[in-house]
Amino acid sequence: MTDFQKLSTYAAAFIHPENDVLARMEEEARQVYIPIMEKSSIAFLQQLIRWRNVKRILELGTAIGYSAIKMRIAAGPNAKIVTIERDREMIDEAVKNIQKLRFEDSIQIVSGDAMDELEPVAELAPYDLILIDAAKAQYERLFLKYTRYIEPGGMIVVDNVFFHGLVCNLDGIKKRQLHGLVRKVDHFNHFLSERDEFDTVFLTVGDGLAVSTKKPLP
Secondary structure (H helix, E strand, O other): OOOHHHHHHHHHOOOOOOOHHHHHHHHHHHHHOOOOOOHHHHHHHHHHHHHHOOOEEEEEOOOOOHHHHHHHHHHOOOOEEEEEEOOHHHHHHHHHHHHHOOOOOOEEEEEOOOOOOOHHHHHOOOEEEEEEOOOHHHHHHHHHHHHHHEEEEEEEEEEOOOHHHHHHOHHHOOOHHHHHHHHHHHHHHHHHHOOOOEEEEEEOOOOOEEEEEEOOOO
16 A cells, blocks of 8 residues: 655655745754644645635644745735734744745734634635644634635635544544544544535645635526
8 A cells, every 4th residue: 555654755855945944944843843834735735826826815823934935935926925823932933934034015924813803814805715724623613714705716725634644543543632633633524525615625745635616606
């Protein structure tokens, strides 16, 4: 059987950071386990942004600003990226990284919980693309909440939908808390596949990506 983790690692070896700031961010994330998107996942997302000429992006889960910066590079100087983060330390680090690249005119960090009503997020809607890379246990609620900010033809991309392959081995998970979290991710994947208003494809890229495109109105 093909080991997709090995293939993902192989593919990631061909992906190089665009600048020294990103290289340092990747190394920092590796050393202290800061949750950033896997290289092959963000590289695919960058290509998707280029293919669809995406300019207005909403991200749920900023962390240190890695994926926001990568999306800004792909979308170009005319892009507008709004990214939500509730961790003050993460926000401070993300601001520093964004300023190093002088991307502050393109990337706006909104401090708060993505489940709350955040006025700056609503003001810039609708978005061409929404990236959900936040608390996995809230994926379904987040998806339902933010569909209103996407017009027909827009996309919602969700990261980590395979949860290190554990969604295929629910019965083998012994830890109760982990089992519950993986079960929620598995339930979310089934939920996505049944959404009549979206066309969804699941990709074995990185830790799994779900790309859902909102269908035209009937």
